[in-house]
Amino acid sequence: MSTINEVFNPAYESKPAVHPFDYNPSAWSQRIPICVIAMVGFLVAIVLGLYQWKLIDHIWEPFFSGTDGMNGSEAVVMSETSKQMEGWFHIPDGVLGAVAYLGDALFGLAGSTRRWQYRPWLVIIFGFDVIPLGIVGVILVFMQGFVVGYWCTLCLASAAISLLLVYMAYDEVWSCLIYLNRVRQRAGGLNRTFWQAFFGVPNDIAHQVGEEMVRGDAGNPARLAKSPAN
Amino acid sequence: MWPRTVEVMLACWLAISPFIFNHDDSKWSWWWNDWITALLIAVFALLSFVRQTRRAHLLELLVAAWLIGFGWATSSGGLGAPAQQNWICVGLLILMVAVIPSDCVKPPEKWREWNERHGTGRVGRPV
Numbered sequence: 001m002s003t004i005n006e007v008f009n010p011a012y013e014s015k016p017a018v019h020p021f022d023y024n025p026s027a028w029s030q031r032i033p034i035c036v037i038a039m040v041g042f043l044v045a046i047v048l049g050l051y052q053w054k055l056i057d058h059i060w061e062p063f064f065s066g067t068d069g070m071n072g073s074e075a076v077v078m079s080e081t082s083k084q085m086e087g088w089f090h091i092p093d094g095v096l097g098a099v100a101y102l103g104d105a106l107f108g109l110a111g112s113t114r115r116w117q118y119r120p121w122l123v124i125i126f127g128f129d130v131i132p133l134g135i136v137g138v139i140l141v142f143m144q145g146f147v148v149g150y151w152c153t154l155c156l157a158s159a160a161i162s163l164l165l166v167y168m169a170y171d172e173v174w175s176c177l178i179y180l181n182r183v184r185q186r187a188g189g190l191n192r193t194f195w196q197a198f199f200g201v202p203n204d205i206a207h208q209v210g211e212e213m214v215r216g217d218a219g220n221p222a223r224l225a226k227s228p229a230n
Numbered sequence: 231m232w233p234r235t236v237e238v239m240l241a242c243w244l245a246i247s248p249f250i251f252n253h254d255d256s257k258w259s260w261w262w263n264d265w266i267t268a269l270l271i272a273v274f275a276l277l278s279f280v281r282q283t284r285r286a287h288l289l290e291l292l293v294a295a296w297l298i299g300f301g302w303a304t305s306s307g308g309l310g311a312p313a314q315q316n317w318i319c320v321g322l323l324i325l326m327v328a329v330i331p332s333d334c335v336k337p338p339e340k341w342r343e344w345n346e347r348h349g350t351g352r353v354g355r356p357v
Contacts, residue, residue, distance in 0.1 A: 109232075
């Protein structure tokens with residue numbers, strides 16, 4: 001069993017860098033901040049959900065005013081648009097958002113620091129939870145503002161958190177997609193070899209491509225740095 | 231094994247849900263739905279601790295689909311009763327947790343064996 005030191009030692013886990021970046025996007029130092037921010041997003045979304053469930057009387061709203069004794073946030077989450085979404089999902093949209101953020105944190109915590117190669121399916125699920133669902137969430141928040149006519153500070157905070165998560169998560173998904181694409185090319189298509197690699201079953205091609213991406217001789221010497229510190 | 235622990239906790243929540251949401255005595259299907267799904271989730275999660283049945287947690291995906299479907303189908307337009315929303319929420323959570331492998335912090339067993347056979351120096355390590 002891995003020791004805590006092996007799992008969390010930054011000097012150990014940040015090496016080696018993974019193409020096309022100059023760091024390991026699956027490192028705990030990359031993923032733990034995503035999980036923390038996702039949990040902040042969960043707290044923001046669950047406040048909206050608790051109001052929609054009528055378990056709290058008010059939503060904190062420092063900027064925007066609403067109507068009928070409600071502030072801007074309360075007017076948005078109790079709007080007809082929001083009710084329409086309740087009709088589709090049968091749970092409040094704030095609660096659905098909270099579940100999605102919880103999923104970001106859960107999938108962020110799962111997998112080793114080489115999961116871009118060893119469990120691509122997990123990285124793809126993580127990417128799907130963070131990127132497309134995050135962008136859809138942001139669009140819905142802005143649609144509420146423009147369609148309903150009121151703005152909600154916590155909804156905007158949630159949209160900002162979603163966009164931040166997209167920025168922080170894209171690198172791992174990108175490395176994983178490059179890995180899968182190279183496996184596909186060498187395997188000659190979406191055949192058994194490719195799907196073995198996708199579902200974390202080792203084979204020669206998956207091993208070779210993985211080693212090349214780690215060594216950095218995968219054809220593109222230019223590596224991308226997310227920040228000068230990396 | 232943290233995903234399995236989370237599942238057992240969610241199963242406990244489902245088991246006590248009838249008392250928290252105060253199901254009507256006449257709605258026996260709600261009581262049984264909570265208890266049977268709780269039992270199935272707990273059994274599948276605990277079976278995953280045994281090597282021979284380590285993938286039993288994947289069967290929870292069926293239970294999750296049932297919970298979401300039952301909660302969604304029995305709610306007629308708009309929000310359902312709290313218990314019905316509870317099934318949908320717990321179903322969504324189980325759907326996410328159940329796909330996560332038990333030894334998720336380590337590389338998959340087949341990759342560990344591969345690394346051991348090929349002497350890559352990454353036997354059991356989390357890289």
